[in-house]
Amino acid sequence: MIEPIARLRRMVLIRTVEAQLMARRDHGFQLYSTGEEAVAVGLCAALSPTDQLLSSGRAIGPALARGLDPAAVIAELLGKASGVNRGKAGRGHLAQPEAGFLGAHTVVAGNLTLAAGAALACQRAGEGAIVAVIFGDGACGAGALHETMNIAALWRLPLLLVCDNNGLSVSTPVARSMAASPLATLAAPFGMASATIDGMDVERVHTAAAGLIAGIRAGGGPAFLECRSERLTPHSSATRDTRAAPDLAAARARCPIARAAARLAGEGALDAAAFAALEQAVSAEVARGFALADAAPYPDPAEALSDVG
Amino acid sequence: MIEPIARLRRMVLIRTVEAQLMARRDHGFQLYSTGEEAVAVGLCAALSPTDQLLSSGRAIGPALARGLDPAAVIAELLGKASGVNRGKAGRGHLAQPEAGFLGAHTVVAGNLTLAAGAALACQRAGEGAIVAVIFGDGACGAGALHETMNIAALWRLPLLLVCDNNGLSVSTPVARSMAASPLATLAAPFGMASATIDGMDVERVHTAAAGLIAGIRAGGGPAFLECRSERLTPHSSATRDTRAAPDLAAARARCPIARAAARLAGEGALDAAAFAALEQAVSAEVARGFALADAAPYPDPAEALSDVG
Amino acid sequence: MSAEAAAGTARIFFREAIARALAEEMARDPRLLVLGQDVGAFGGSYKEFTGLHARFGDDRVRDMPVAEAGMVGVGVGAAALGHRTLVSITYMDFLMLALDPLVNYAAKARFKTGGRLRVPIVVKTTAGAKGQGVAHSQCIEAWMMGVPGLTVLAPSTPADAYGLLKAALRHDGPVVFIDHKRLFPKSGEVPLADHVLPIGAACVVRAGTDVTVTSHGYMVHIALEAAERLQAEAGISAEVIDLRSLAPLDTGTIAASVARTGAIVTLEEGQLTCGVGSEICFRLGEIMGRMPRAARVGPLAAPVSSNPVLEGECLPDAARLVAAVRKLLE
């Protein structure tokens, strides 16, 4: 499978897992990546297996983009013992460091300084690995970003800061939470390389991330990539949306999956039938994941006291 | 007295209070402003009586520059009940809000968000008052600066951020604590007016502060003034200095008092005899302050439990 | 029940009681500000700010960036200049990001300035677990209780939320006001008239003779449920005290109750170690001259997972309280 098709498939996988989750109620609630698939998938396409990724609580996209087993992710989100983290992490805390996913952390901006620390570990290990961390536009208001950029720049840490700017922090538009625009300008005082790009174009994200990562691996120090995206669902499945219908419709029209599929179709690389087949295959795979998760047990209550110390 | 002479006198006052403190041991230790007098004095010359000033723990200069009664300041530093704050604040926490000195706070960068809040109060009061806050180069590494700049810029708060950049945070040179240079560039992403100036020239500080304050009062939102200064004593009187003798000598050669006196002499406004008389008058005033403080009692032990609630 | 309550009440939700208290106090004090994430048109995560933005506008009800230290610091700074402020910290876990301005400055400002400054700030925050996992479920009120200069309130009913929030908004020092995710949808009668509760007064919410149970916030409802079960299952008559104010702590009311019942069981959702329960028991011993029979009930000594099985196992419930009371009285 050519790489753009693999990336499209990954995006479809994220969308499908989320769609099947949206159809059920037995997982409490979720923060969906629907609409923002291209950011995670484009970024992960530029990472090496030994690199580490951290994400915010909006983690389904990043986890699946990083290649975690969908069945284990689904089980985790459903709270089953077969989940990536035995069902203890649940939404917002998924992690599989051996797979290069140091993990999600659902304290906004709370993952930034951790990512710098992970990058320090990578730098000292000297094996060329880098760290990427995905955070939102809302997280840019937190002082942790400043401390992270400064420390990472001082020490030239191999760190890619990826701002998934979906324009909203719950109900608050970015223009009302951030005085800086574009957000990538925040990196300028620290002398960091940066870019602001269309985060709905997976190929653009991939290229931009790959470019910045090359600089990072070459010892150029940290970089900042702002991806302009759209969240196509409410903040969480338990939150009311605050956007007007036309705004939401305009956002939906930017769907990164439709766009990637259209491009591949235009290039003659994937016709409608092939795309439909891809969607079906993914759908079946996801359904199998849900079936496995449904069949799996919840963790034993005794696990409430395991792995505390 | 013409204003430049008044400013020179204020600087001499700070230097003299500190010199007399340095000669004694009964105050524990102090963080001296010696060398940095021009920053506080130049700034305060540009403030109106109803404005508010906040400072870091290096507060003797700012408190005296703001016009607090030297005898009350001295008493406070000696822990006497006649002090500005009944001897309870001591070094690092002096405050007299009625005199426009909302006060010192000795948690590094801990005064920044407070200053933004004070500026919000001034903005809402609508009487044209502004807030200025003095902090060090070390404080620029703290996330509080980022949160403060962002909020202040978003809300166009009447806030002047004055970075007294003496090049050191205890032993750490600014180049090893901050990736940004000049520090005023930190303000750029937030669209704030800013300037980096020679903080050893009291007239330059006054002019620059006055200019930025005019913009702030006109509703232009917050501004950032970086003053490059020199700390001529160790970090505190309890701390060993880490600088080589030639570096310290070079710093001493930049003395803001000598410089202001020389300029006034050059302009024919203050000859050597007049300057000596000024120094003597200040010295006598300060000695009286110390005598008053020495005669004053310590607070009653029962005050350990007063004003807690 | 107070005199006002008798004069007329209306049944409203806990979240509405918060909004009503705030609206009334904002009308009373034109300086009073509300700061927080999504407190504006959105109306707050639990709709507890509904209507305030429409009525008081952008200037007084301000959405803020996700910057908890900044939020509290700004609130504290405004309050220090006389602009009373309520800052909303969505979950109490995030209060950890904002302790510096609250504890190192606000709680000490009056003391350290020799009385020159007051900081009338209310930090309102939501404690407790309801399926949101390890970093959105914590209860750290015990930390706040030990900070000299801080007042700590935690209502369990709409009426108390209303009366205590008004008290907080008229207090001249810093207050931490703690609600709970599971309280917002609860309803109750609230006085129609202005009604300010005293700070520092606990309340006997169920009379009993065999054991005293103390609790605060949402856990009061668990205590009441357990009390009914104790009566029905074992004929044990439990007196339930809603602490309402954690700092100052109304040890008089507790001691008077324990003097009658002879035994105490404390219930809290926060960690037991260095928690509210052991503090109460120790103070009782001091007041009464000897320690009463005592037990404490709380969560397991572990993080609270969002996993339904593990969360259920971790949190204290009525069954655990019933068992603790029966064991103590055995």
Place this chain on the structure above:
Amino acid sequence: MSAEAAAGTARIFFREAIARALAEEMARDPRLLVLGQDVGAFGGSYKEFTGLHARFGDDRVRDMPVAEAGMVGVGVGAAALGHRTLVSITYMDFLMLALDPLVNYAAKARFKTGGRLRVPIVVKTTAGAKGQGVAHSQCIEAWMMGVPGLTVLAPSTPADAYGLLKAALRHDGPVVFIDHKRLFPKSGEVPLADHVLPIGAACVVRAGTDVTVTSHGYMVHIALEAAERLQAEAGISAEVIDLRSLAPLDTGTIAASVARTGAIVTLEEGQLTCGVGSEICFRLGEIMGRMPRAARVGPLAAPVSSNPVLEGECLPDAARLVAAVRKLLE
């Protein structure tokens, strides 16, 4: 005294014990990092890092900006990828700026990942008052004790500082290691050989028969001073226990002592409310089946001014402890 100690000791300062433990562990584990403000060539505020920078260089002993949250966050992130880190937070008050990465992440990482992650970080911080005023004097170890997943250590002697810091640096989870401004200049015999103390073991530092006094950190010295005075002035024989480990707490050693003496007085410099003392007393009651006679001694419920008169009045001292013991045993 341990076997190693018998094999040979040298008299060194507390601050030297810290530096020696760190130097040895850094030599053992080439990944071990030290991060903090002025920990490099300057050698730390209390010279407790002297020599490390010269020996291990910029790469492993790193001066950091004044950004406590960043410091701990970076340390936690490095530790999560296997690079054990010691982060120095100059004063414990500033730990309030860094609780989010420590409590919301590090303390929960192992649990929440189902065991996939460990965070071997040591946060070393200096507690207590010595003339530095309201925001540089606090002791918040009681907060840390209630955080599941955190280990909390507080030595009182150079030997214990050495042995406990080594234990902390070999532990596979997050540790808060607390020293005290007044301890650094104290000297004591420290084993010449490698010496790792067990975590979770208190130590009877003075045998006695009439009352048990527990304490930790610098206050142990006050307890010992009071014990001498009790003996001399009133013929009261106090057994003094140095807790050393606050989490886990060695209740076994305390209970065994109190079983002999029949009474306990706890001493701490942190606030009493929800503090170490009431926790110890409550657990004793649970273990022993009834609460022993108990009293707690600590500072006044007020901020600690840098004013010598007010600081002296606020802090607990031997006289206050002596009085509390005599009153309890009356």
